[in-house]
Amino acid sequence: MSYAALIIHIKKTTALDQVSGLLGWDQETQMPVKGGVQRAEHMGAMESVLHARRTDKRIPDWISAIDQSSLNAVEKRNVAEAQKSYDNATKIPADLAEALARLSAQSQDIWANARKAGNFKDFAPTLTKMIDLKRQEASARQTSNASLYDALMDDYEPGMASGEMTDLLAKLRPGLTDLRARIADSGCAEVKLSGDFNEAAQMEFARTLPEMFNYDWDAGRMDLAVHPFCSGSGGDSRITTRVSEQNPFDNIYSVIHEVGHAVYEQNILHADTMAPAHKYASMGVHESQSRMFENQIGRSREFCEFLFPKMQAAFGDIGVESGKDFYKAVNNVQSGYIRTEADEVHYNLHIMMRFDLERALISGDLSVIDLESAWNDRFKADFGVEVDSPANGVLQDVHWSVGLFGYFPTYSLGNIYAAELFAKMQDTIPDLNGKIAAGTLDEPINWLHENIHQYGRVLPPAELIENATGHATSEMALLKYLNKKFGDLYGV
Amino acid sequence: MSYAALIIHIKKTTALDQVSGLLGWDQETQMPVKGGVQRAEHMGAMESVLHARRTDKRIPDWISAIDQSSLNAVEKRNVAEAQKSYDNATKIPADLAEALARLSAQSQDIWANARKAGNFKDFAPTLTKMIDLKRQEASARQTSNASLYDALMDDYEPGMASGEMTDLLAKLRPGLTDLRARIADSGCAEVKLSGDFNEAAQMEFARTLPEMFNYDWDAGRMDLAVHPFCSGSGGDSRITTRVSEQNPFDNIYSVIHEVGHAVYEQNILHADTMAPAHKYASMGVHESQSRMFENQIGRSREFCEFLFPKMQAAFGDIGVESGKDFYKAVNNVQSGYIRTEADEVHYNLHIMMRFDLERALISGDLSVIDLESAWNDRFKADFGVEVDSPANGVLQDVHWSVGLFGYFPTYSLGNIYAAELFAKMQDTIPDLNGKIAAGTLDEPINWLHENIHQYGRVLPPAELIENATGHATSEMALLKYLNKKFGDLYGV
Numbered sequence: 016m017s018y019a020a021l022i023i024h025i026k027k028t029t030a031l032d033q034v035s036g037l038l039g040w041d042q043e044t045q046m047p048v049k050g051g052v053q054r055a056e057h058m059g060a061m062e063s064v065l066h067a068r069r070t071d072k073r074i075p076d077w078i079s080a081i082d083q084s085s086l087n088a089v090e091k092r093n094v095a096e097a098q099k100s101y102d103n104a105t106k107i108p109a110d111l112a113e114a115l116a117r118l119s120a121q122s123q124d125i126w127a128n129a130r131k132a133g134n135f136k137d138f139a140p141t142l143t144k145m146i147d148l149k150r151q152e153a154s155a156r157q158t159s160n161a162s163l164y165d166a167l168m169d170d171y172e173p174g175m176a177s178g179e180m181t182d183l184l185a186k187l188r189p190g191l192t193d194l195r196a197r198i199a200d201s202g203c204a205e206v207k208l209s210g211d212f213n214e215a216a217q218m219e220f221a222r223t224l225p226e227m228f229n230y231d232w233d234a235g236r237m238d239l240a241v242h243p244f245c246s247g248s249g250g251d252s253r254i255t256t257r258v259s260e261q262n263p264f265d266n267i268y269s270v271i272h273e274v275g276h277a278v279y280e281q282n283i284l285h286a287d288t289m290a291p292a293h294k295y296a297s298m299g300v301h302e303s304q305s306r307m308f309e310n311q312i313g314r315s316r317e318f319c320e321f322l323f324p325k326m327q328a329a330f331g332d333i334g335v336e337s338g339k340d341f342y343k344a345v346n347n348v349q350s351g352y353i354r355t356e357a358d359e360v361h362y363n364l365h366i367m368m369r370f371d372l373e374r375a376l377i378s379g380d381l382s383v384i385d386l387e388s389a390w391n392d393r394f395k396a397d398f399g400v401e402v403d404s405p406a407n408g409v410l411q412d413v414h415w416s417v418g419l420f421g422y423f424p425t426y427s428l429g430n431i432y433a434a435e436l437f438a439k440m441q442d443t444i445p446d447l448n449g450k451i452a453a454g455t456l457d458e459p460i461n462w463l464h465e466n467i468h469q470y471g472r473v474l475p476p477a478e479l480i481e482n483a484t485g486h487a488t489s490e491m492a493l494l495k496y497l498n499k500k501f502g503d504l505y506g507v
Numbered sequence: 508m509s510y511a512a513l514i515i516h517i518k519k520t521t522a523l524d525q526v527s528g529l530l531g532w533d534q535e536t537q538m539p540v541k542g543g544v545q546r547a548e549h550m551g552a553m554e555s556v557l558h559a560r561r562t563d564k565r566i567p568d569w570i571s572a573i574d575q576s577s578l579n580a581v582e583k584r585n586v587a588e589a590q591k592s593y594d595n596a597t598k599i600p601a602d603l604a605e606a607l608a609r610l611s612a613q614s615q616d617i618w619a620n621a622r623k624a625g626n627f628k629d630f631a632p633t634l635t636k637m638i639d640l641k642r643q644e645a646s647a648r649q650t651s652n653a654s655l656y657d658a659l660m661d662d663y664e665p666g667m668a669s670g671e672m673t674d675l676l677a678k679l680r681p682g683l684t685d686l687r688a689r690i691a692d693s694g695c696a697e698v699k700l701s702g703d704f705n706e707a708a709q710m711e712f713a714r715t716l717p718e719m720f721n722y723d724w725d726a727g728r729m730d731l732a733v734h735p736f737c738s739g740s741g742g743d744s745r746i747t748t749r750v751s752e753q754n755p756f757d758n759i760y761s762v763i764h765e766v767g768h769a770v771y772e773q774n775i776l777h778a779d780t781m782a783p784a785h786k787y788a789s790m791g792v793h794e795s796q797s798r799m800f801e802n803q804i805g806r807s808r809e810f811c812e813f814l815f816p817k818m819q820a821a822f823g824d825i826g827v828e829s830g831k832d833f834y835k836a837v838n839n840v841q842s843g844y845i846r847t848e849a850d851e852v853h854y855n856l857h858i859m860m861r862f863d864l865e866r867a868l869i870s871g872d873l874s875v876i877d878l879e880s881a882w883n884d885r886f887k888a889d890f891g892v893e894v895d896s897p898a899n900g901v902l903q904d905v906h907w908s909v910g911l912f913g914y915f916p917t918y919s920l921g922n923i924y925a926a927e928l929f930a931k932m933q934d935t936i937p938d939l940n941g942k943i944a945a946g947t948l949d950e951p952i953n954w955l956h957e958n959i960h961q962y963g964r965v966l967p968p969a970e971l972i973e974n975a976t977g978h979a980t981s982e983m984a985l986l987k988y989l990n991k992k993f994g995d996l997y998g999v
Contacts, residue, residue, distance in 0.1 A: 030552040033545065034526060037533065045537070049726040050743030052779045053525065060522040064556055234541040251542030287544045 017080035018090065022290060024077075025097050028068045029289040033247065035061045040246040044238040044255060062116070069104035089292045092473055096291035099173075106155045115148050119417050126416035135387045135405045142415060143383045146376050149420050153377065164377045168421035171298040172428060174475045177374065180424050183431065184367050187490040192397055194498060195360050197507040198348045199399060206343040209334030212263040220263075220329040221256055224270045225277075228308055229460045230254075234281050243269040245276035245305075248294065249286030252277040263330070264345065267322075268309050275308030276301055278460065282468035296467075297476035298422065302429020303436060304463065310359055310430075311437040311496070312459070316342050317452035346504055350398045352407035359430075360501055361398065363493075366427040368393045369412070373420050432480050434493035436467070439484045509572035510582065514782060516569070517589050520560045521781040525739065527553045532738040536730040536747060554608070561596035581784045584965055588783035591665075598647045607640050611909050618908035627879045627897045634907060635875045638868050641912050645869065656869045660913035663790040664920060666967045669866065672916050675923065676859050679982040684889055686990060687852050689999040690840045691891060698835040701826030704755040712755075712821040713748055716762045717769075720800055721952045722746075726773050735761040737768035737797075740786065741778030744769040755822070756837065759814075760801050767800030768793055770952065774960035788959075789968035790914065794921020795928060796955065802851055802922075803929040803988070804951070808834050809944035838996055842890045844899035851922075852993055853890065855985075858919040860885045861904070865912050924972050926985035928959070931976045 038061065042054055078098055083091065107115075122141045129137035153163035161169075164177045172180070222237065235247075240255035247253050254273035259265040279301060280286065285293040295301050312318055320338035327333060335341050348358045354365040372389060375381035381389055390409040391402045402408035414422055441447050444458050451459070466483040480488055501507070530553065534546055570590055575583065599607075614633045621629035645655035653661075656669045664672075714729065727739075732747035739745050746765035751757045771793060772778065777785040787793050804810055812830035819825060827833050840850045846857040864881060867873035873881055882901040883894045894900035906914055933939050936950050943951075958975040972980055993999070 026548070027552045027555070030545070030548040031556070034530065034549050034553065037530070037549075038526065041529065041533065045728065047725055047727050047743055047745075049723070049741075050739075053522070053739075053741060053743055053781070056518070056522040056781060057526050057529075060519045061526065063519070064523070231541070233539055235539050236537065247542075247545075249541075249545060251539055251545055253539075289545070289548060 017077045018086065018094070021074065021077040021081070021097055022093060024068070024071065024074065025093070025100075025291055026289040028065065029291070029294075031061065031065055031068065033289070035065065036246055040253060043240045043242075043244070066104065066112070069100055074101045089290075089473055092292040093290050096472065100291070103156060103170075107152055108155065111148065111151055111155065115152065115418060118145055118148060122416045122418075123413065126410065126413065130406050130410040133405050133410075135409055138410060138416070139383050139386075142386075145415065145418055146383065146420075149418055150377060150379075162378065164374050164421060167377065168424065171422050171425045172476065173297055175297075175299075175428075175477060177421075177424075180370070180428065181374075183488075183490055184363075184370060184424065184427055187363060187427070187431070187494065188367055188397075190490070190494040190498070191360065191364050194501060194507075195348075195350070195364065195397075196399065198360060198501060198505045199350065201505040201507050203505050205347055205349070206335060206340050207347070208263065208341075208344050210330050210332055212260050212330060214258045214260060216330055217258050217260075217263055217266050220326075221266050221270050223325070224267065225254070225274045227454055228271065228274045228278055228312075228456055230274045230278055231281050235277055237270070243273050245273045245280065248280040248283065250281075252280040263326075268313060271313040272305045272309040275305030278308070279304040279463075279468050282464045283471040284469040286471065292473050293471040296470065296472050296474070296479050298425035299428035299432055300467065300476045300479065302426055303432035303480075304429075304467070306429050307433040307437055307463075311433055312451055312456065314345050314359070315448075315451055317448050318454070319345050321452055321454045343504060346501070348501060348505070350400050352394075352400075352402060353411055360497060363427045363430055364397045366423050368397060369414075369423040370427070373415070373423065377420055431488060431490055431493050434496045435480060435484045435488055436463070437496070438492045509569045510578065510586070513566065513569040513573070513589055514585060516560070516563065516566065517585070517592075517783055518781040520557065521783070521786075523553065523557055523560065525781070527557065528738055532745060535732045535734075535736070558596065558604070561592055566593045581782075581965055584784040585782050588964065592783070595648060595662075599644055600647065603640065603643055603647065607644065607910060610637055610640060614908045615905065618902065618905065622898045622902040625897050625902075627901055630902060630908070631875050631878075634878075637907065637910055638875065638912075641910055642869060642871075654870065656866050656913060659869065660916065663914050663917045664968065665789055667789075667791075667920075667969060669913075669916075672862070672920065673866075675980075675982055676855075676862060676916065676919055679855060679919070679923070679986065680859055680889075682982075682986040682990070683852065683856055686993060686999075687840075687842070687856065687889075688891065690852060690993060690997045691842065693997040693999050695997050697839055697841070698827060698832050699839070700755065700833075700836050702822050702824055704752050704822060706750045706752060708822055709750050709752075709755055709758050712818070713758050713762050715817070716759065717746070717766045719946055720763065720766045720770055720804075720948060722766045722770055723773050727769055729762070735765050737765045737772065740772040740775065742773075744772040755818075760805060763805040764797045764801040767797030770800070771796040771955075771960050774956045775963040776961040778963065784965050785963040788962065788964050788966070788971050790917035791920035791924055792959065792968045792971065794918055795924035795972075796921075796959070798921050799925040799929055799955075803925055804943055804948065806837050806851070807940075807943055809940050810946075811837050813944055813946045835996060838993070840993060840997070842892050844886075844892075844894060845903055852989060855919045855922055856889045858915050860889060861906075861915040862919070865907070865915065869912055923980060923982055923985050926988045927972060927976045927980055928955070929988070930984045 035058065038054065038057055042050075046054060074097065078094060081094060083094070086094065118141070122145060125141045126138050129135065149167060150163055153166040156166045157163060158166070162177060168175065168177055168180070225232065225237065234250045235252045235254060237254050237256060239257060241257065243255045243257055245252065245254050254270065254277045256266050256269040256273065279295060283293055283295065319342035323338040323341040326341065333341075335344055346358065348360050350361060351357060354362070357365050368390070372381065372386065372393070375389075376383070376386065387405065387409045394400065394402050394408065440459055440462055444450070444462060447459060450456065467479065470479055474482065477488065527550065530546065530549055534542075538546060566589060570586060573586060575586070578586065610633070614637060617633045618630050621627065641659060642655055645658040648658045649655060650658070654669055660667065660669055660672070717724065717729065726742045727744045727746060729746050729748060731749060733749065735747045735749055737744065737746050746762065746769045748758050748761045748765065771787060775785055775787065811834035815830040815833040818833065825833075827836055838850065840852050842853060843849060846854070849857050860882070864873065864878065864885070867881075868875070868878065879897065879901045886892065886894050886900065932951055932954055936942070936954060939951060942948065959971065962971055966974065969980065
């Protein structure tokens with residue numbers, strides 16, 4: 016009885032949370048410009064409804080009345096997630112929640128203006144306030160033996176301690192800086208596409224990609240957005256992309272990346288029931304799916320050979336003459352400033368510096384006035400290049416301005432998980448490379464359904480990945496994959 | 508204090524109601540087919556949140572604590588609307604509300620299947636149940652001296668008694684049946700378009716129409732839907748249309764009709780504040796705006812002459828040689844079975860028979876087992892044709908299956924209001940016809956902004972129209988308009 020009442024309550028809250036998600040999707044893809052005034056009211060009204068439901072005093076009563084011994088594993092997971100959600104919502108004092116909401120609403124604009132003006136000082140006071148509030152939030156939610164940063168990271172990667180994440184990334188860093196330096200010294204010429212990549216042709220091509228990865232169009236759709244994202248789950252898992260006529264890869268790999276997220280969401284068992292056990296496991300696991308589709312599969316030699324004639328058919332002369340050169344163009348390594356444009360070698364170096372800097376900000380070891388120089392020093396050390404402007408440096412990401420501390424490391428964890436899972440698939444699926452070269456991805460995708468997707472949140476994320484790979488997760492699979500791939504490409 | 512608290516509560520409820528509206532828009536225009544399971548949960552969760560807010564016990568307390576003498580007219584209207592919404596929500600017993608929701612959810616499918624099978628008996632038991640529940644609802648909401656039907660109609664046309672509506676429509680009927688018969692006997696040959704009206708060309712043309720009527724694209728958008736509708740208000744007023752390659756008028760006049768609704772919504776003063784006084788006045792007033800755009804302007808001789816060369820430019824040879832013939836094709840009068848395809852002469856005859864039949868059903872004078880023959884007899888009398896199948900007769904409209912009793916007459920009231928307002932505009936705006944012929948509609952549309960749109964719900968609908976026209980509303984303007992227009996066209 017108590018269990019049923021609890022779950023009915025939680026499912027309805029999830030339904031309303033999905034409605035908020037749809038409002039966000041609509042705002043980014045469909046809403047007319049003058050709709051913003053009303054939309055702020057819509058979002059605010061939904062947020063207050065959700066907050067009231069999440070802090071409903073009946074939740075702890077229901078939970079304490081449940082005889083846990085009568086529950087199966089999924090039911091236990093549902094109760095644990097309900098408890099956690101209640102704790103998180105109630106531990107934060109109302110005035111702190113309000114201050115965070117107010118600051119988040121303002122600070123994104125302040126950050127955007129500072130970035131445009133190229134002046135970190137314009138953003139520094141706001142960031143200082145944000146860090147102060149996030150420290151208060153972390154302190155309110157902190158459990159014994161956990162750092163403030165742990166409390167924040169737990170929102171995105173439940174159950175993983177920041178110490179564990181620190182070890183994993185610390186072991187990755189020297190291998191990456193070494194590989195990066197060797198490639199920079201290789202003297203290889205850049206291979207680049209050239210041709211007519213007009214928007215209409217790009218979108219026609221982009222629309223052929225999702226089904227290659229078994230995306231179910233009856234359970235989703237694709238629209239344009241400034242920053243591509245995936246929205247929804249189960250029977251309604253939508254993707255977005257964007258078009259740059261200068262760089263068709265932006266569109267192609269945005270689609271493949273978001274399809275990785277969406278195919279995961281479409282295949283979580285019972286996702287449509289909206290029970291807490293039937294949602295994605297963690298941001299790291301989510302990112303492992305998008306990254307594997309994008310990199311291990313989408314940027315592989317085999318898939319590039321498969322894609323190359325299709326690119327020629329869609330765009331005519333694309334400025335490269337062979338699948339091998341096309342593969343080189345796809346995997347061009349360059350020490351750029353911008354994380355979101357980074358190649359596979361540089362991407363995790365971007366993440367690690369943000370991870371180290373934000374941990375220091377939250378712990379108090381680094382103050383905001385020293386952040387810009389700390390960023391620039393670290394960038395020079397890891398990328399071998401001086402940052403030329405704040406917009407290309409410390410002001411490039413939106414995350415900190417909206418209070419997302421503890422999110423960045425899940426990107427790298429996703430890459431580590433993707434490499435682990437792909438190595439296992441290589442061992443398990445006969446002639447996987449041949450199948451990728453033929454564009455027949457049923458087997459690898461079904462393997463992911465069976466070993467990852469279907470479980471949703473029934474298992475803790477680390478256990479889910481270890482069950483799939485058969486061993487504890489380490490950075491080694493990713494380093495091995497990158498050294499082999501880029502060692503071959505650059506002859507280093 | 509009490510007033511402020513009440514309005515904050517009501518505005519937030521309106522915001523959530525708009526969110527429900529957006530879910531509906533998304534469902535009809537964007538949602539993938541497999542999203543239906545989740546969407547039902549979204550809608551149900553929103554409905555229960557809305558119901559709780561509408562029946563919040565603090566509402567009567569706030570209202571009774573307000574010193575009404577301190578309020579201005581708009582504020583008084585806000586309080587009156589709040590009171591009415593509370594009364595409507597609380598008067599219906601919870602088990603009746605639940606039974607209605609459950610039956611509405613099921614009966615649309617039952618109706619659709621009966622229509623497909625062409626068997627009214629398949630739908631009759633469900634309709635009987637629906638009428639029983641609607642009678643209970645009406646009885647719960649009924650005020651003294653009002654009929655059950657009045658109580659239902661009040662949802663759509665607040666403040667108008669069904670007796671008044673009955674008089675108005677009864678006076679319209681003989682003039683219409685007479686005009687219809689004269690046209691049928693005129694022996695005029697039908698003028699029809701022919702040509703290539705492919706979907707892409709139609710949509711390109713359709714997208715040029717809204718701005719002709721001063722639709723603000725920055726405060727709206729246009730999408731495809733099976734049944735065109737308008738959604739939202741103020742800064743986010745969206746329209747939909749549909750395409751038939753056989754009949755380009757379907758798309759063109761759907762767009763112009765929905766633009767009439769949307770231009771109204773875009774120009775209600777303070778619509779974005781979501782206060783109850785700042786929403787549309789009534790369904791009849793709403794329909795007057797869409798019908799005037801569609802008929803008095805859009806199907807006028809002058810606008811047809813303006814549109815004709817644009818049609819030729821868009822589609823090449825369209826099978827008629829002159830603006831005059833194009834005007835005839837636009838205004839072809841034919842005694843069809845289907846309301847939504849009816850011309851201006853037949854449309855109100857369709858409405859009147861539904862109005863008379865549904866009043867008899869609600870009062871108990873007509874039982875469901877006799878409905879089909881009552882429909883067929885009345886159709887023969889008013890249209891001069893035998894109904895050939897239930898799908899073309901009593902089963903053609905969705906309204907009754909979802910409990911919409913009292914809605915139909917607002918369509919005709921809209922036509923009556925449109926004719927009244929347009930006659931006034933003809934008197935007031937110098938050379939209105941010349942302006943329509945030139946496609947410069949700023950003056951008539953500004954006249955509507957000033958006399959109708961801006962007021963929202965501040966005035967009761969009948970008073971709003973009478974203030975604009977300067978006299979009590981009657982059926983005469985509509986009859987005069989139709990007799991002149993179709994008398995000329997058919998030489999009768």
